Amino acid sequence: MNFPKQSNRVHLNIDSYSTMMNFAKEHSHKEIIGVFFGKINENGDIEISEAYPFRVGRRTEVHLKDSDYEKVLPIIKDCSTRNLEWLGWFHSHPFKRGDHLYMSQTDVSYQYPAQIQNPYWTAIVCNPHQIKDSSTTRGMRAFRLSINSDDSKITKKVIEVPLKIE
Template identity: 80%
Template structure:
């Protein structure tokens, strides 16, 4: 099994950036969620090439439901014809004042089983109120959970991956 390194980057194409951030901006007080597809590079980086908005949740909580999975299936098939793999999910933490771009315990509980299935599975968290925050990639960060290579075990420790918008 290939194991990505914590130094691997997430490359996000500009169309995907706009899909995610525009959806978040349209819902500045509610969490939004969606999925993204792309390719794993030979060096272990991933490139996100297509993103799909899914749903608007409540103020502090959003998650996938059964109808989302029905909606995702044809997209997975369509992306597969273009050699694009489902590589992760994005959602917003739409809060003003301060830094809100992190993985909550709920987020970790969604990320964990998915990353066991696919070690490249990635979470992107965005905040439309932090676009100008220099410590972010235009209001976004990318995360994965740390895989302990000695114990061959996925942990619940969150690592931030460099997120490059291009």
């Protein structure tokens, strides 16, 4: 199994950025969740090219439900015909004032088992109220859990992965 390096980045095409952020903007007071697909580059960067909005949650909580996993199966099949694989999930922290782009303990508990299956599995957190925050990538940040260099075990330590929109 290959593992991403600390220097690896997440590249997001403008279409998938717009799909995620427009969904978050439409529900700017509720958390939204969705999934994205793309490719792992030879250098270990990932390129996200398609995003799929899934669900609107409550104000401070959103989860994927069993019916969402059923919904994602035909998308996985369809994307595989374009050599795209399921590389992660996005959700919003739609709060005003301050920096809300981080991984909560609940987020980590979702990310952990998925990243054990695929070390490149990535979480994108977005906030429509932080689009102009220059410490973010137009209102988004990407995260993974750190991988222990000795034994390649996934830890529960959150690391930010540089995110580029292009």
